Amino acid sequence: MGWTRGPVLGRGSSATVSTATSTSGEVFAVKSMELSQAQSLRKEQYFLSTLSSPYVVSYKGCDVSNEDNKMMYNLLMQYMRFGSIVDGINGGGLKSSEVLRYTKEIVRGLEYLHSRGVVHCDIKGRNVLIDESGAKIGDFGCAKWVDEEATICGTPMFMAPEVARGEEQGFPADVWALGCTVIEMATGGSPWSNVADAVSVLYRIAFSGEIPEIPDEFSDEAKDFVRKCLNRDPRARWTAKQLLKHPYLQQFDDNSKQMICEKVYTDSPTSILDQDVWNSMEEPSTSSSLGTDFAPSTCLSNSLRQRIKQLADKSEIPKWRCEKEETEWITIRINEDGDGKAKQRSSDRCGR
Numbered sequence: 001m002g003w004t005r006g007p008v009l010g011r012g013s014s015a016t017v018s019t020a021t022s023t024s025g026e027v028f029a030v031k032s033m034e035l036s037q038a039q040s041l042r043k044e045q046y047f048l049s050t051l052s053s054p055y056v057v058s059y060k061g062c063d064v065s066n067e068d069n070k071m072m073y074n075l076l077m078q079y080m081r082f083g084s085i086v087d088g089i090n091g092g093g094l095k096s097s098e099v100l101r102y103t104k105e106i107v108r109g110l111e112y113l114h115s116r117g118v119v120h121c122d123i124k125g126r127n128v129l130i131d132e133s134g135a136k137i138g139d140f141g142c143a144k145w146v147d148e149e150a151t152i153c154g155t156p157m158f159m160a161p162e163v164a165r166g167e168e169q170g171f172p173a174d175v176w177a178l179g180c181t182v183i184e185m186a187t188g189g190s191p192w193s194n195v196a197d198a199v200s201v202l203y204r205i206a207f208s209g210e211i212p213e214i215p216d217e218f219s220d221e222a223k224d225f226v227r228k229c230l231n232r233d234p235r236a237r238w239t240a241k242q243l244l245k246h247p248y249l250q251q252f253d254d255n256s257k258q259m260i261c262e263k264v265y266t267d268s269p270t271s272i273l274d275q276d277v278w279n280s281m282e283e284p285s286t287s288s289s290l291g292t293d294f295a296p297s298t299c300l301s302n303s304l305r306q307r308i309k310q311l312a313d314k315s316e317i318p319k320w321r322c323e324k325e326e327t328e329w330i331t332i333r334i335n336e337d338g339d340g341k342a343k344q345r346s347s348d349r350c351g352r
């Protein structure tokens with residue numbers, strides 16, 4: 001499929017997402033990284049290509065292109081015109097009817113993923129995308145099969161206690177992150193308040209016995225729903241399938257705009273370090289695991305400092321940037337029947 005790159009939609013910690021138009025006129029989104037650094041994007045391609053659900057961003061294909069003498073790996077996916085949930089928050093929280101609707105759609109997406117044996121590992125508002133049909137789960141760069149041995153991956157602010165301690169990252173970790181995401185959607189801010197940096201938040205999640213503060217404004221059903229997600233014991237935490245039957249989600253009707261909770265506001269991250277707490281990270285395979293057999297006050301702080309360093313490294317401006325005007329549409333591929341005088345670039349199909 002030939003396609004033309006359009007304006008940049010957003011930049012994550014390592015990839016750039018742009019709009020694109022196929023030769024047949026279909027508009028989609030393309031997530032691109034330099035080929036040599038595209039492991040997480042290849043992983044995302046692998047998972048997206050195996051999934052098909054109204055609650056997961058649809059896969060459209062992938063390829064490799066040569067742009068300005070750089071080999072780029074491109075993941076083509078459904079264009080979600082309203083961006084991520086966070087893009088729509090704009091300082092304050094979402095309306096409670098929106099929180100309810102998106103929460104139910106995310107739970108449906110999680111129920112689908114978990115029934116297929118996939119753990120997303122990085123559920124947060126930034127990874128839930130919106131279009132007219134509602135919310136869909138995206139960004140599978142941290143995903144894994146439930147029985148796969150994989151390094152810890154995700155975003156500190158949304159990590160479950162068992163993940164922060166480095167013990168396990170299974171389906172319940174996605175449900176904890178969902179609980180944090182509900183708070184994020186409703187408040188427009190962090191699920192954890194009064195945390196100075198990522199060390200504090202990881203230590204607090206791992207060992208304090210606390211859960212994120214549930215806004216007073218939530219209805220009783222909403223509070224109970226979030227508590228079921230934020231049970232510190234992963235074995236006692238509700239599953240996505242159970243949550244779909246929770247009274248809070250039962251209130252959702254496609255035609256209803258029923259208010260469940262009031263809008264509240266807390267600070268969004270402002271400093272670079274605060275921002276790190278919100279970015280995805282992957283624990284390096286060489287780092288020491290946060291197992292159960294260490295003294296928290298000594299070994300933990302070293303290990304967490306490694307995490308912080310990695311977060312700081314990941315927050316650097318990506319090495320590759322689109323060098324074209326972001327509003328300029330450039331042809332990066334044409335199909336075999338294309339005009340030979342057009343700006344043809346080399347490309348390959350990619351495999352799993």
Ligand SMILES: Nc1ncnc2c1ncn2[C@@H]1O[C@H](COP(=O)(O)OP(=O)(O)OP(=O)(O)O)[C@@H](O)[C@H]1O
Binds near residue numbers: 012079083
């Ligand atoms: N399919 C899509 N349709 C429309 N916009 C998208 C799509 N995918 C991503 N975006 C936009 O691009 C931004 C960057 O997405 P990306 O998945 O690379 O990074 P992220 O989730 O924000 O960060 P990180 O990779 O660090 O977790 C998103 O926040 C969103 O605004």
